[in-house]
Amino acid sequence: MNFPADLKYSKSHEWVKMEGDVAVIGITDFAQDALxxxxxxxxxxxxxTAEAGSAFGDVESVKAVSDLVSPVSGExxxxxxxxxxxxxTLNTDPYGAWIIKVSGITETEELLDAAAYEAFCxxxx
Amino acid sequence: MxxxxxxxxxxxxxxxxxxxxxxxxxxxxxxxxxxxPALPEISETDLSRHYTELCQKVHGVxxxxxxxxxxxxxxxxxxxxxxxxxxxxxxxxxxxxxxxVEGCYEALDTAKKYLCEVTGMDDMTFQPAAGAHGEFTGVLxxxxxxxxxxxxxxxxxxxxxxxxxxxxxxxxxxxxxxVNIPSAPNGCVDLEALKAVLGNDTAGLMLTNPNTVGIFDxxxxxITRLVHEAGGQCYYDGANLNAVMGAxxxxxxxxxxxxxxxxxxxxxxHGGGGPGAGAVGCKGHLAAFLPSSALMDNDGRLQVxxxxxxxxxxxxxxxxxxxxxxxxxxEASANAVxxxxxxxxxxxxxxxxxxxxICMHEFVLDLSEFxxxxxVSALDVAKSLIDHGMHPPTMYFPLIVHEALMLEPTxxxxxxxxxxxxxxxxKLYALAETDPEYMHNAPHNAAIARPDEVRAARTPILRYTx
Numbered sequence: 001m002n003f004p005a006d007l008k009y010s011k012s013h014e015w016v017k018m019e020g021d022v023a024v025i026g027i028t029d030f031a032q033d034a035l036x037x038x039x040x041x042x043x044x045x046x047x048x049t050a051e052a053g054s055a056f057g058d059v060e061s062v063k064a065v066s067d068l069v070s071p072v073s074g075e076x077x078x079x080x081x082x083x084x085x086x087x088x089t090l091n092t093d094p095y096g097a098w099i100i101k102v103s104g105i106t107e108t109e110e111l112l113d114a115a116a117y118e119a120f121c122x123x124x125x
Numbered sequence: 126m127x128x129x130x131x132x133x134x135x136x137x138x139x140x141x142x143x144x145x146x147x148x149x150x151x152x153x154x155x156x157x158x159x160x161x162p163a164l165p166e167i168s169e170t171d172l173s174r175h176y177t178e179l180c181q182k183v184h185g186v187x188x189x190x191x192x193x194x195x196x197x198x199x200x201x202x203x204x205x206x207x208x209x210x211x212x213x214x215x216x217x218x219x220x221x222x223x224x225x226v227e228g229c230y231e232a233l234d235t236a237k238k239y240l241c242e243v244t245g246m247d248d249m250t251f252q253p254a255a256g257a258h259g260e261f262t263g264v265l266x267x268x269x270x271x272x273x274x275x276x277x278x279x280x281x282x283x284x285x286x287x288x289x290x291x292x293x294x295x296x297x298x299x300x301x302x303x304v305n306i307p308s309a310p311n312g313c314v315d316l317e318a319l320k321a322v323l324g325n326d327t328a329g330l331m332l333t334n335p336n337t338v339g340i341f342d343x344x345x346x347x348i349t350r351l352v353h354e355a356g357g358q359c360y361y362d363g364a365n366l367n368a369v370m371g372a373x374x375x376x377x378x379x380x381x382x383x384x385x386x387x388x389x390x391x392x393x394x395h396g397g398g399g400p401g402a403g404a405v406g407c408k409g410h411l412a413a414f415l416p417s418s419a420l421m422d423n424d425g426r427l428q429v430x431x432x433x434x435x436x437x438x439x440x441x442x443x444x445x446x447x448x449x450x451x452x453x454x455x456e457a458s459a460n461a462v463x464x465x466x467x468x469x470x471x472x473x474x475x476x477x478x479x480x481x482x483i484c485m486h487e488f489v490l491d492l493s494e495f496x497x498x499x500x501v502s503a504l505d506v507a508k509s510l511i512d513h514g515m516h517p518p519t520m521y522f523p524l525i526v527h528e529a530l531m532l533e534p535t536x537x538x539x540x541x542x543x544x545x546x547x548x549x550x551x552k553l554y555a556l557a558e559t560d561p562e563y564m565h566n567a568p569h570n571a572a573i574a575r576p577d578e579v580r581a582a583r584t585p586i587l588r589y590t591x
Contacts, residue, residue, distance in 0.1 A: 034527065036504075039582035062578040063521040065290070088579065 001121070002029045004095055009117035010071040010109055015095065023072045023102045027059070030121045032094045035061040041087045044100065048076045052107045056100060059090065068099065073107040076100050126182070129175050130589045133165035141169055163591070182572045184516050186394055190538065190546055192468075194487045194519035194531025195289070195337060197367045197389040199461075204448060205392045205441040214440050219432035233433060236443040240391075243446070243454065244366075244383055245376020246406030250415045251387075252434040259384030259403025260295040260331075260362065262416065262429050266382055266407055267329050267358040268299055269414040279328040279356065285314055287338060287523045289364060292331040301328060308525055312338040312480050314348055323355035333362040334378065335369065335485035337523040339465065339531075349379025358382065358411075366390045367535070368462055368486035371455025382407040391442035402438035460536035461486040464543060468534050471547035475554035476506075479526045487533035489526050490518075496528050501557040501564050503528040508575065509556070511568035513549045 007015045013031035017024040032038065040060040050056045055067035056076065078101035083089060089097040112120060167175070184191070191198040208214075217226050237249045253259040264282070271279045282296035283304045293303045304322045309315040313336065330352045335341040342348065349359045361375040361383035367390045375383045388394070388401035395401070407415065417426035433439070449457060462485050469478050469488040478484070479491035492503045507517035507530065519531040534543060557564055568574055 036521075037579045039579050060582075062582065064524055087583075 001033065001118075002095070003114040003118045003121075005114045007095070008071075008111035008113065009120075010069065010111055011120060012067075012069040012071075014069060014071050016071050016111060017098075019101075021103060021105065022077065023074070023105055023108075024098045025071065025100050025102065026098045027068065027090060027094055028117075029094045030124075032091045035059065035066060035091075036063045037061055038087045038090045041083050041090070041099070043079050043081065043084060044076050046076060046079055050074055050076050050100065050102050052109045059087070070100075070102070071109045071111060072102050072105050074102040074105040077103045126178055128589060129165045129167065129172075130163070130591075132167055132171055132175065135166055137166045137168050139167070139169035139172060141172075163589075184511075184514075189514050189516070190534075190542055191394075191516040192518050192532040192534045192546070193516060194339075194489070194533040195364055195522065196395060196519065197364075197386075197486075197533060197535060198394045198516075199367070199389070199392070199535040200537035201392050201394055201441075202445065202448065205444040208444040209437045209440040214437060219436075229433075229436070232440060232443055233436075236439050236446070239443070239446045240385065240387075240404060241406060243370055243374070244363075244385065244406050245374030246383060247376075247409040248412035248415060249404055249406040250429075250434075251402060251404050251436075251439045252416050252428060252430045253384065253403035253405055254430055254435060255388065255401030256364065256384060256386045256403045257291045257295065258429065259386075259405045260291055260360075261298055262403070263360055263382045263384050263405045263407070264295050264299045264301070264329070264331070266405070266411045266414045267360060268301075270358065270411055271328055273414075276356065279326055281322075281324075281326045282328055283319065283322055283330045283352075283357075285332065285336070287312060287336050287525050288331065289333065289337060289362060292333075292362060296331065308336075311482075312336060312340050312525070313342040314344065316344055316347065316351075319348065319351060323351060323357070325356060327352065327355045327357040329358040329360055329381075331360045331362060332380075333365050334375075335365050335487075337365075337531075338480055338489050338526065339365075339368075339484040339487040339533075340480060340482070341369070341485055345378045353379065363390065365486065368458060370458040371451065372458055376406075376408065382411055387442040388438050392445040393438055393441045400435040400438060402435045402442065404439070404442075457536045458486070461534075464534040464536060464538055465532070467540070468532060468543045468547060471543065472550045475551050476530070479529065486535070487531060489523065490530040490532070491526050492528035492530060495554075495557070499557040499561050501561045503530050505561075505564040505567060506530065506553055506557075509553050509564050509567040510549065512570050515546060515549060 007017050009015055013028045015026050015028050038059050038061045042058045044056045050070040050073060052070060052073045054070060056070045057068040058065055059068060080098055083097060186198050186200055213228055217229055241249055253262045271277055280302055281304050282301040283306060284292045285306050285308055287308050296303050306318040306322055307315055334345055352359050358381045359379055361380035363383050363385035366385055384403050384405045387404050416429045465484050465486050465488055469484055476490045479489040496502050503520050507520050510517050521529055522531055
């Protein structure tokens with residue numbers, strides 16, 4: 001299980017990487033492992049509003065459908081449309097397969113650093 | 126094995142269809158297709174063998190143990206099939222004059238009377254084709270009820286996080302906003318969480334009781350009281366009715382509306398591969414909104430399906446109820462609960478139940494610790510069971526339990542079968558310690574081992590092309 005040190009993590013298993021004042025968001029290695037093979041992703045549109053703690057989309061795996069929960073509030077300025085055709089990238093490269101980019105951030109959930117998130121996952125597993 | 130289309134030889138045929146004894150009538154040219162349809166041409170012998178071969182590749186309730194949680198794969202008594210095959214039920218047409226099919230009406234009325242008695246409801250429709258359709262119909266009743274009272278501002282349906290996926294899907298299809306509430310640590314409804322979301326925008330609550338982890342919610346009277354107090358209606362998902370028939374009635378728990386899967390709780394597990402029947406029952410105050418349920422009622426009410434729904438499934442359910450009687454129905458449920466508890470305790474000590482307490486008709490094993498230790502997942506265990514001639518249990522459901530296996534043995538399994546099943550679970554538990562690799566690659570003896578579920582979900586091939 002991989003927990004890159006330069007990322008922040010939410011308890012709903014999304015990762016956040018700050019690029020200037022833009023938050024890049026994806027799902028963690030732990031999340032993709034728990035989900036199993038992802039077969040579909042329901043993406044938001046550019047210009048949509050993301051709300052901290054609320055779903056901005058969902059992923060469907062061979063096991064279940066799960067909400068994608070935004071760790072921040074702001075405007076979705078970019079969406080990784082490539083995932084629509086290749087949702088399996090979420091499994092093969094969870095930290096490369098970013099899902100949305102959010103700017104104009106007004107609120108951020110309490111996020112964990114890599115060590116704290118790893119401990120959280122160990123407890124959760 | 127070859128597809129039936131691949132077995133086709135031009136010009137070959139069967140004698141199964143008799144000579145047409147009515148005069149041929151030509152359709153107008155614009156209604157005719159340009160090319161003949163690609164129907165297989167095959168001899169009767171090959172046709173018979175084709176279906177027998179398919180049949181042998183399938184594991185049904187008649188082949189062996191089938192503890193598929195939440196599905197109630199009970200044995201389908203032969204008498205139900207025999208009665209439903211009587212010409213008086215099969216050789217009739219829904220448009221036949223009423224006076225020529227009075228027996229069918231009587232059978233439907235009798236089924237309604239008995240099933241209302243089992244569920245504590247006042248009225249019922251047999252129109253919905255299966256469970257999800259029943260849910261949809263039931264929630265529309267609730268919606269119509271609120272609208273009739275000028276309360277169409279009630280736009281939220283509350284669903285616990287342990288619910289069947291169809292519940293929120295149904296509410297969404299009916300135009301409702303879904304409010305998800307978390308379960309309490311014991312897997313039941315968290316009363317405080319419920320209170321927090323109830324309000325004058327509450328249209329209703331959808332609940333299964335016993336719930337999806339096989340636990341009867343002891344607060345049920347308080348739950349339905351709170352929902353009613355807020356002005357909402359209570360919807361009972363009858364998926365787990367097999368646990369409580371004859372012991373407690375959804376109507377007495379405070380529910381206003383229910384659906385039953387006649388095709389599982391009342392014989393014909395999952396339609397026996399054929400159609401289902403999602404009967405919807407309701408209390409008197411919702412009855413005015415039921416779809417027209419008689420064969421040819423011209424009373425202006427709308428229908429959710431043509432005629433009387435899947436009539437023969439209702440006949441099978443009626444036969445089932447009449448064969449067992451009031452005492453037998455109760456005994457069936459009691460034995461379903463007993464069998465589940467017996468199997469759970471027999472397996473315990475290896476795979477552990479997610480909730481260590483008396484269960485109802487099904488129970489959930491939590492394999493997350495086991496997986497952490499051995500690397501063998503719930504999927505691997507499920508696949509390994511196939512090699513032992515057992516249908517795997519429901520996997521990865523409910524979502525509130527990680528690495529879940531959900532078993533529902535039903536009342537129709539003997540003690541010997543349950544002992545045999547428990548022994549296989551214990552064997553696999555031990556095997557995971559010594560040879561996890563073997564389990565990662567299971568099944569080893571099945572016609573199909575691990576189909577590519579990702580490709581099947583993403584690029585399914587739904588029709589044959591040459």
